[in-house]
Amino acid sequence: MRKAAPQLIALGLLLLADWIVFPGFFSLSIAEGRLTGSLIDILNRGAPVALLALGMAPVIATRGIDLSVGAVMAIAGAVAAVSVEAGYPWWLAVAFALGAGLAAGLWNGALVALLEIQPIVATLVLMVAGRGIAQLITEGRIVTFTEPHLAALGSGSVIGVPVPIVIALAMVAGLTLLARRTALGLFIEAVGVNPRASRLAGINTRGLLIAAYAGSGLMAALAGVIVAADIRGADANNAGLWLELDAILAVVLGGASLFGGRLSFAMTLLGALTLQALKTGILLAGFPPEFNLVAMAAVVSVLLVVQAPTIRSRLARGRART
Amino acid sequence: MTRNLPSLVTVAVFALLYALCAMQFPFMLSARVAGNLLSDNAFLGVLAVGMTVVILSGGIDLSVGAVVAFTGVLLAILIEWHGVNPWLAFAIALGIGSAYGALIGAAIHWLQAPPFIVTLAAMFLARGACFLLTTDSISITHPLYADLSGGSGFSAGVMLLAFAGGAVMLRMTRFGASVYALGGDARAAELMGVSTGRTTVRTYAFSGFAAALAGILFSIYTQSAQPLAAVGIELDAIAAVVIGGTLLSGGTGGLLGSFFGVMILGLIQSYILFTGTLSSWWAKIATGVLLFGFIAMQRLVLLVSARRLG
Numbered sequence: 001m002r003k004a005a006p007q008l009i010a011l012g013l014l015l016l017a018d019w020i021v022f023p024g025f026f027s028l029s030i031a032e033g034r035l036t037g038s039l040i041d042i043l044n045r046g047a048p049v050a051l052l053a054l055g056m057a058p059v060i061a062t063r064g065i066d067l068s069v070g071a072v073m074a075i076a077g078a079v080a081a082v083s084v085e086a087g088y089p090w091w092l093a094v095a096f097a098l099g100a101g102l103a104a105g106l107w108n109g110a111l112v113a114l115l116e117i118q119p120i121v122a123t124l125v126l127m128v129a130g131r132g133i134a135q136l137i138t139e140g141r142i143v144t145f146t147e148p149h150l151a152a153l154g155s156g157s158v159i160g161v162p163v164p165i166v167i168a169l170a171m172v173a174g175l176t177l178l179a180r181r182t183a184l185g186l187f188i189e190a191v192g193v194n195p196r197a198s199r200l201a202g203i204n205t206r207g208l209l210i211a212a213y214a215g216s217g218l219m220a221a222l223a224g225v226i227v228a229a230d231i232r233g234a235d236a237n238n239a240g241l242w243l244e245l246d247a248i249l250a251v252v253l254g255g256a257s258l259f260g261g262r263l264s265f266a267m268t269l270l271g272a273l274t275l276q277a278l279k280t281g282i283l284l285a286g287f288p289p290e291f292n293l294v295a296m297a298a299v300v301s302v303l304l305v306v307q308a309p310t311i312r313s314r315l316a317r318g319r320a321r322t
Numbered sequence: 323m324t325r326n327l328p329s330l331v332t333v334a335v336f337a338l339l340y341a342l343c344a345m346q347f348p349f350m351l352s353a354r355v356a357g358n359l360l361s362d363n364a365f366l367g368v369l370a371v372g373m374t375v376v377i378l379s380g381g382i383d384l385s386v387g388a389v390v391a392f393t394g395v396l397l398a399i400l401i402e403w404h405g406v407n408p409w410l411a412f413a414i415a416l417g418i419g420s421a422y423g424a425l426i427g428a429a430i431h432w433l434q435a436p437p438f439i440v441t442l443a444a445m446f447l448a449r450g451a452c453f454l455l456t457t458d459s460i461s462i463t464h465p466l467y468a469d470l471s472g473g474s475g476f477s478a479g480v481m482l483l484a485f486a487g488g489a490v491m492l493r494m495t496r497f498g499a500s501v502y503a504l505g506g507d508a509r510a511a512e513l514m515g516v517s518t519g520r521t522t523v524r525t526y527a528f529s530g531f532a533a534a535l536a537g538i539l540f541s542i543y544t545q546s547a548q549p550l551a552a553v554g555i556e557l558d559a560i561a562a563v564v565i566g567g568t569l570l571s572g573g574t575g576g577l578l579g580s581f582f583g584v585m586i587l588g589l590i591q592s593y594i595l596f597t598g599t600l601s602s603w604w605a606k607i608a609t610g611v612l613l614f615g616f617i618a619m620q621r622l623v624l625l626v627s628a629r630r631l632g
Contacts, residue, residue, distance in 0.1 A: 065438070115621050120382065120438065121570045125617070128557055129610020135603035236603075245442060258436050290453030290549075293446045300443035308433035 007255060007270050014277040022284040034157040038280065040165070046276030047164035048073075048223040048240075050269055052247035053254070054171055055219025057268040058179075058212040060251050063192045063260030064112060064119035066213060069220035069247055071130025072104045073240030076224030078137040081145050081234035090149040098221045104130065105217020109210030123213075127244070134236035144233035154229030164226050168269070171219070175265045185263050188212065192260025249296065250275050252303060275299075327623055328567025328616065329579030335612075336582045339589050347596050355592070357478065363588035364477035365390070365539040365552075367581065369559040370566075371488040372532025374580045377563050378492070379525045380505040380572030381437035385426065386533040387555040388448035389419055393537025394547035395452045398460040408466045416534045422448070423530020427523035445556075452549035459548035462541060470542050477539045484535065489577045497524060505572025561609055562587055565616050586612065 018038070019025040028037035052069050059066045076097040083093035104126055111122035145151075156163045179185030190198040191205050199205045220240075228234045254271030256262045278299065282291050305311060344350045360367075369386050376383045393415045400406040400414065422444070430440045470476040492498035500521040503511035512518050541547050560570075566583030568575025590608050594600045 111617075115618065117617055117621060118570055121564065121617055124557070124560065124564075125610050125614045128561060128613060129607050132603040132606025132610065135601070136607065140601055140603065248439075248442075252439070258439060288453070288457070290450060290457065293450030293453065297443045297447035297450060300439060300446065304429070304433050304435045304440065304443070308435060310432065310434060 004255075004267060004270065007253070007267060007274065010253075011270060011274045011277060014274060014281060018277060018281040018284055021281065021286075025284070030160060033160060034162065035160045038284070040162065042273060042276045042280050043165045043168075044162045045280070046272050047162075047168040048227050049243060049246045049250055049275065050168045050272035051171060051219050051223040051226070052240075052243055053250035053268045053272045054168075054175060054265055055216035056244075056247045057251050057254070057256060057263055057265060058188050059119070059216050060248070060256050060258060061188050061192045061260055061263035062209055062212050063195075063258075064209070064212070065123065065248065065258070066108060066216045066220075067120065067123040067244050068104065068108060068126035068130055069216060069223075070240035070242060070244040071127050071134065072101050072217055072220035073224030073227060073243065074131055074134035074234075074236050075104065075137065076101045076221035077228030077234040077239045078134040078143065078236050080150065080225050081143040081228055082137055084145045084147040084150050085143055090147050093147075093150060094153070094225055097225050098218060101217040101219075101221020101224070102214055103217070104220075105214035106210065108217065109213030112213060113206040113209035131236065134234075134239070138234055138236045140236070142233050142235045146232065150225075151229050151232050154226050154231070164230070167222065167226065171222075172265050172269050179263060179265065189261050189263050192262075246275060247272075249300065253299070257307065328620055329576060329582075330567075331619065332565060332567050332579045332582045332586070332616075336586050336589070339586060339593075343589060343593050343596075350592075350596070357475065359585065359588050359592060360478035360481065361475065362543075362591075363584050364481040365536040365543060366555065366558055366562065366587070367481040367584045368484045368532050368536040368539060369555065370562045370580045370584050371484045371577060372529035372536075373556075373559040374563050374566070374568055374575065374577055375488065375492065375501055375532075376437075376525055376529045377560070377568055377570055378505045378572055378575060379501045379521065380508065381430065381522075381525065382441065382560070382570075383423075383426070383526065383529045383533075384438065384441040384556050385422075385444035385448055386529065386536070386559060387552045388445045388452070389422065389530060389533035390537040390540050390552040390555060391452050391547075391549055392448045392455075393419060393534045394541040394544075394551055395455050395460070395549055397538065397541050398462050398547035399455060401464050402460055402462055408464055412538050415538060416531055419534025419537070420527045420531040423533070424523050424527035426530065427526030428519075430526065431519045431522045449549070455549070457549060459546055461546040463545075467542055467545055471545060477542060480535070480539060484532065485577050485581050491528075492577065497521070501525060502573055505574075507573070558587060558609075561613055565612050567616065567620070569620060 022038065025038045028035055028039065056066055056069065079100045080093045080097040083096050084090055108123050108126060111117045112119050153163055158166050187203050187208055190203060191208055195205055224240060227239055250272040251268050252258060252271070253274050254264065254267035256268070278295055279292050282295055283289060349355060372386065373383060396415055396418070397411050400411040401408050426440055426444050429435065430437050492501065500511070500516045503514065503516050504518060504521050508518060540552060562583035563580050564570060565586055566575065566579030566581070568579060587609060590605050594602065594605055
């Protein structure tokens with residue numbers, strides 16, 4: 001808990017700032033059988049990036065990075081929309097979309113683990129080609145659909161709570177159990193800290209790496225389906241555009257290091273929510289959305305300074321003296 | 323020989339693609355089409371010069387697309403709104419671009435942060451700064467812009483000069499040797515007496531300078547400026563460098579390959595334009611396939627040469 005203190009304080013301060021610029025910020029109400037309010041809005045809008053970040057977290061923990069998640073979102077959305085439009089039942093369309101995401105992740109994993117290509121380069125291939133593949137699937141159109149079950153994944157609600165929030169929370173819980181009730185989380189961190197040592201210690205490094213990228217592809221596909229379901233259509237050009245950067249930022253905001261070795265799904269969720277609270281706050285304060293970019297640049301800069309080894313060691317020395 | 327193999331393969335692939343295109347469209351051999359290939363891709367070429375140097379040093383620069391857009395917006399505001407002489411505006415833009423790059427390099431060195439994240443923040447900042455300056459598209463109507471555009475060969479000339487100058491810098495100067503040394507093995511370079519800090523700052527300053535120069539060419543090419551210009555162009559520049567045979571881990575490669583990498587990307591675009599029936603997304607897929615092909619080939623070359631040494 002104490003490790004999460006800086007993140008919780010940052011999120012708290014942001015929410016406080018949001019409340020100052022928009023007094024009705026914390027009020028919740030139930031309209032048409034579902035919860036509404038700014039807080040729910042943050043959770044709901046933040047869900048896709050949160051899902052991407054949850055997939056990205058294990059990849060970053062292995063000292064990797066996945067640049068292709070935005071393009072994979074576009075592919076998955078396109079597959080889901082085209083499938084229901086072609087008459088397949090909604091669950092099969094979702095299965096196809098998740099399958100496409102899994103395939104994309106396995107491809108990335110194979111490049112990184114088997115061909116031992118640097119993660120940035122390996123995932124760059126799909127980042128460049130993926131959006132083209134998504135456009136190929138939709139034939140350049142924006143494919144819209146009306147299938148109610150699929151649409152419910154984006155805009156429906158379960159006992160008043162919007163579905164994207166339910167999915168994101170379920171994923172955090174499930175992944176945390178998977179990582180901490182088994183040794184999987186420890187293994188992934190070990191690979192990030194020292195790949196050679198962990199291989200010598202008998203960890204199946206290649207298998208773990210492939211699994212991490214496959215998981216990232218799967219989560220990206222889930223996010224892509226939710227975004228497509230929300231707007232009831234697949235836009236291969238714009239779905240998930242630049243969201244890979246948001247996802248990476250969310251993971252780093254959650255206290256992970258880009259040099260690998262740290263994995264926490266709950267903290268990653270916290271990072272994604274902080275990012276969304278910042279964006280929502282900028283909108284609520286009446287600034288144009290372009291301000292997001294400047295604010296995000298400021299956030300990254302602060303993070304870099306705080307995480308800088310030179311400054312850390314100086315702080316540590318200062319503490320030792322007192 | 324194995325070291326130069328990737329670049330030679332790039333030249334061969336370009337020649338092969340060009341021959342295939344020329345067989346289908348004989349007019350591709352005309353001087354005009356060849357000239358257009360140079361001038362249409364001039365700004366990408368200049369970006370690739372800067373990106374090659376950064377990647378050779380073992381880094382990456384994601385901010386260049388945003389710097390291109392910022393340069394365009396700045397030029398439009400200076401020239402159109404304040405009546406500044408375009409040449410003076412160019413000089414100001416190049417100065418700001420270099421200073422911004424130097425700042426990025428300093429941050430990477432002093433904060434010991436991954437270049438990926440630092441240049442990501444720089445990208446957000448430069449793109450945001452564009453929007454703070456203007457949210458509209460501004461057309462540039464200064465007569466000099468009309469003189470420099472299109473058939474004048476100015477853009478193509480600047481790009482060829484940039485490649486030539488960059489090649490001289492990399493091969494003949496101490497800075498160039500430092501870039502290769504840093505990218506090959508940062509620790510060994512430091513032990514040999516290469517100043518990593520100074521080299522990093524200069525590398526990114528050079529990339530910022532190239533991005534501003536590319537921004538000038540881009541604004542001449544489009545005769546206008548808008549804050550959303552050149553989104554994602556950094557990926558094309560990185561792709562051109564990789565297709566050109568420069569290793570993304572740094573230390574190996576050069577500008578000859580990057581030049582033909584840019585030309586291959588340009589050729590794909592022209593081919594799709596000429597056929598008329600192929601959709602634009604095939605360009606992305608073709609780029610991705612080429613990227614994969616070259617990365618896989620580089621792995622093979624490395625494995626073979628490692629086995630020979632071992």
